[in-house]
Amino acid sequence: MDELAVNIGISIIRGSVALYDIITYPVYALIQKPWNQKKLINRTRAVELETEEGVCYHNADPPHPFQLELRQANINTVEAALSYACKKHTNKRAAGTRRILKETEEVQKNGKVFKKYELGDYSWLNYTEIDTMAENFGRGLRTVGHQPHENIIIFAETRVEWMVAAMGCFKQSIPLCTLYATLGDEAVIHGINETQVKHVITSHELLPKFKTLLDKCPNITHITYMTDQLQTTPLSGYKSTIDFNSFDQIVLKGKDSNFSGCPPREDDTAIIMYTSGSTGAPKGVVMSHYNLVNSIIGYAVGMDIRQDDIYLAYLPLAHVLELMAESMMMMFGVPMGYSTPLTMTDRSSKIKKGCQGDCTVLEPTMMAAVPLILDRIYKGILEKVASQGPWLTKLFEFGLEYKRNWMKRGWNTPICNWIVFRKIRKLLGGRLRMLAVGGAPLSSDTHDFIRISLGVPVMQGYGLTESCGCATLMDQYDLSTGRVGAPLQVCDVKLVNWEEGNYRITDKPRPRGEIVIGGANIAVGYYKNPEKTKEDFCDEDGRRWFRTGDIGEFDEDGSVKIIDRKKDLVKLQFGEYVSLGKVEAAIKISPVIENMCVYADSSKNNIVAIVSPVQKNLEDLAHGLGKEDLRREKLCLDDDVNKAILDELINIGKKAKLQRFELPGAVYLTSELWTPDTGLVTAAFKLKRKSIQVKYQDAINRMYAS
Ligand SMILES: *[C@@H]1O[C@H](CO)[C@@H](O)[C@H](O)[C@H]1NC(C)=O
Ligand SMILES: *[C@@H]1O[C@H](CO)[C@@H](O)[C@H](O)[C@H]1NC(C)=O
Ligand SMILES: *[C@@H]1O[C@H](CO)[C@@H](O)[C@H](O)[C@H]1NC(C)=O
Ligand SMILES: *[C@@H]1O[C@H](CO)[C@@H](O)[C@H](O)[C@H]1NC(C)=O
Numbered sequence: 001m002d003e004l005a006v007n008i009g010i011s012i013i014r015g016s017v018a019l020y021d022i023i024t025y026p027v028y029a030l031i032q033k034p035w036n037q038k039k040l041i042n043r044t045r046a047v048e049l050e051t052e053e054g055v056c057y058h059n060a061d062p063p064h065p066f067q068l069e070l071r072q073a074n075i076n077t078v079e080a081a082l083s084y085a086c087k088k089h090t091n092k093r094a095a096g097t098r099r100i101l102k103e104t105e106e107v108q109k110n111g112k113v114f115k116k117y118e119l120g121d122y123s124w125l126n127y128t129e130i131d132t133m134a135e136n137f138g139r140g141l142r143t144v145g146h147q148p149h150e151n152i153i154i155f156a157e158t159r160v161e162w163m164v165a166a167m168g169c170f171k172q173s174i175p176l177c178t179l180y181a182t183l184g185d186e187a188v189i190h191g192i193n194e195t196q197v198k199h200v201i202t203s204h205e206l207l208p209k210f211k212t213l214l215d216k217c218p219n220i221t222h223i224t225y226m227t228d229q230l231q232t233t234p235l236s237g238y239k240s241t242i243d244f245n246s247f248d249q250i251v252l253k254g255k256d257s258n259f260s261g262c263p264p265r266e267d268d269t270a271i272i273m274y275t276s277g278s279t280g281a282p283k284g285v286v287m288s289h290y291n292l293v294n295s296i297i298g299y300a301v302g303m304d305i306r307q308d309d310i311y312l313a314y315l316p317l318a319h320v321l322e323l324m325a326e327s328m329m330m331m332f333g334v335p336m337g338y339s340t341p342l343t344m345t346d347r348s349s350k351i352k353k354g355c356q357g358d359c360t361v362l363e364p365t366m367m368a369a370v371p372l373i374l375d376r377i378y379k380g381i382l383e384k385v386a387s388q389g390p391w392l393t394k395l396f397e398f399g400l401e402y403k404r405n406w407m408k409r410g411w412n413t414p415i416c417n418w419i420v421f422r423k424i425r426k427l428l429g430g431r432l433r434m435l436a437v438g439g440a441p442l443s444s445d446t447h448d449f450i451r452i453s454l455g456v457p458v459m460q461g462y463g464l465t466e467s468c469g470c471a472t473l474m475d476q477y478d479l480s481t482g483r484v485g486a487p488l489q490v491c492d493v494k495l496v497n498w499e500e501g502n503y504r505i506t507d508k509p510r511p512r513g514e515i516v517i518g519g520a521n522i523a524v525g526y527y528k529n530p531e532k533t534k535e536d537f538c539d540e541d542g543r544r545w546f547r548t549g550d551i552g553e554f555d556e557d558g559s560v561k562i563i564d565r566k567k568d569l570v571k572l573q574f575g576e577y578v579s580l581g582k583v584e585a586a587i588k589i590s591p592v593i594e595n596m597c598v599y600a601d602s603s604k605n606n607i608v609a610i611v612s613p614v615q616k617n618l619e620d621l622a623h624g625l626g627k628e629d630l631r632r633e634k635l636c637l638d639d640d641v642n643k644a645i646l647d648e649l650i651n652i653g654k655k656a657k658l659q660r661f662e663l664p665g666a667v668y669l670t671s672e673l674w675t676p677d678t679g680l681v682t683a684a685f686k687l688k689r690k691s692i693q694v695k696y697q698d699a700i701n702r703m704y705a706s
Helices: 003-032 034-041 065-072 078-089 127-143 160-171 185-195 207-216 247-256 289-299 320-332 358-362 371-386 390-408 414-426 444-454 530-536 580-587 615-624 632-637 639-655 689-695 697-705
Strands: 046-049 055-059 093-107 113-126 152-154 176-178 199-203 222-226 243-246 269-275 283-288 311-313 336-338 366-369 434-437 458-462 491-496 512-519 537-540 543-554 560-565 569-571 577-579 593-600 607-613 664-669
Touching: 003 034, 003 390, 065 289, 065 320, 078 127, 078 160, 078 289, 078 320, 093 127, 093 160, 093 358, 113 127, 113 358, 127 160, 127 247, 152 160, 152 185, 160 176, 160 247, 185 207, 185 269, 185 283, 199 207, 207 222, 222 247, 243 247, 269 289, 283 289, 289 320, 311 320, 311 358, 320 336, 320 366, 336 358, 366 371, 371 390, 371 444, 390 414, 390 444, 414 444, 444 458, 491 543, 512 560, 530 537, 560 577, 560 580, 577 580, 580 593, 580 607, 580 639, 593 689, 607 615, 607 639, 607 697, 615 632, 615 639, 632 664, 639 664, 664 697, 689 697
Parallel strands: 093 336, 152 176, 152 199, 176 269, 199 222, 222 243, 311 336, 311 366, 366 434, 434 458, 607 664
Antiparallel strands: 046 055, 055 491, 093 113, 269 283, 491 512, 512 543, 537 543, 543 560, 569 577, 593 607
């Protein structure tokens, strides 16, 4: 169909829809009462407190009944909280895992062979079963010689055994040290060394890593591994002094033993969470039981959990966001279905063609996400729509615009939802009604797009490992983008001047400054690192505060906007400040970018970009330029391809209203993929700027020279 016909078609639809809107306006108004919604959209979310230094805001909502319930039950450790939940929800479904029916090898078009799964239904454990298993696991650790208050490491992917192991450790006052499953060998050794553990809990998939690691960790004597559903775990080729147990064996040993529980006190260490800092070795953040239980209670604000809610659990449990989310779900008795990013949807890479992904089977109503995942969903939807031709693309764009306009004014658009967005909602199962996102800044485009096309509130939050993931969270009525919501009840959020960066609390129109978080959720400090602890944490007005290094601004309703990061700010030759993170967030939405890092040399007047492109889109672009040889290495070095991509980046930057000096002056395409084991990104896929700069220094020099 040619463009003219498409445009005429869309105009006709536009006209008819406008007419329909006018005629049905009174009916919809009566049914939907949009003025109520409008009030919620514009309500005050936090109020200013008197304070000596800085500007401080406190949550404006009354406490949630659930918070009062826990306070009344006198619960002051996370162990007590989870036990309380299990006793309360006894026979309800707690956690589900899909059965693996078969593993097959699928030959791809390009000749590569991928392993794919045929997965069955979810099989569920109820709360009583989880609690009993955790209790036995904890006692089982005692039978193999583990003492209360003696560290243990967990190094495994997200699965139900992870959570059960954590609960088991809590019951015996064993501090659980968490390491990301994607962490590089060196970082793992560092964690094992620093915590002086002799026992590691890991999984079938990760166990082989220890063949080489063990030589560098002579003190390890015990390894407990979570088994695979299909394969037995080979145990040969390791040092003979290691005592191996499967997860189930430990549970059995615990069942047959007569060790009793050793419940923690509130100031005992619950978790030492290793965060892969963007510079240097990972730091262990010490979280007490008191910290964690307060964070869980803090998150309960504004959660309206329903009877039929189901949670999709797939983010790394070694990340505080997921750990808190899953603990919360347990408190409310929400069933959690475990999943992985590789099996989430029907089109996920490990799902056999024609088989159902986890979302389709589970039909979750709630999930947490990191921006990286939402960016992928965004690009995926756009590609899928574009592949259906210009007609549907235009219709889709019209639907987006139509729904956005009505939503802003407090209306819902049921017919448009059904016609335009029904299929897209199906992608994540079709019942999703709440999505929380955190861990890194979410671009406004992605935020807006996901909210409209999936038809769910996308609640962006802000928090750090050091604040147990808590600081601010948007409520479900908040339709803004670029904000992270108001302070949660458990903590106050304060801004203080950062003179060097020119951010002051006296700034007009709104106060700006470094974000400092204070409350019961603020961690004890960094493990075995008193200097760094002293630098970032302090006690004041009877509570603990943490200086985040992030720069924020308070909106009038008490919500916070993250506008900068101390480390990310570079002053250019003529005195303009460039925020690298902001530029990246704006430009990264280009479908050709898998990952990017911008670099700014303060002796120059522009920035340059290093980009790792998406293979398929790179090929398409090169094909469009008439290139024959589509090998990645070749294309990355090709001048025309480079130019085309640079133009695209500049265009996107201009559309996002970046300043001239914030637009890249040159781009370097790298054929390398940035995964955590390259050392260029952290396990949470945050850029490690320094490592990237060192690795690509030559390319940077050439870009600035050209
Ligand atoms: C929950 O688990 C317990 C212990 O295995 C079992 O006795 C009970 O029947 C289960 N409840 C339901 C509803 O399945
Ligand atoms: C282990 O820690 C000690 C200090 O506690 C340090 O001297 C040593 O270099 C570390 N070893 C490794 C392999 O990190
Ligand atoms: C290993 O164990 C010994 C003896 O308990 C202890 O002194 C040493 O610090 C431990 N080393 C590590 C790296 O944990
Ligand atoms: C259980 O306790 C009894 C005495 O109370 C003791 O004799 C026995 O060895 C214990 N069993 C185990 C498996 O620890």
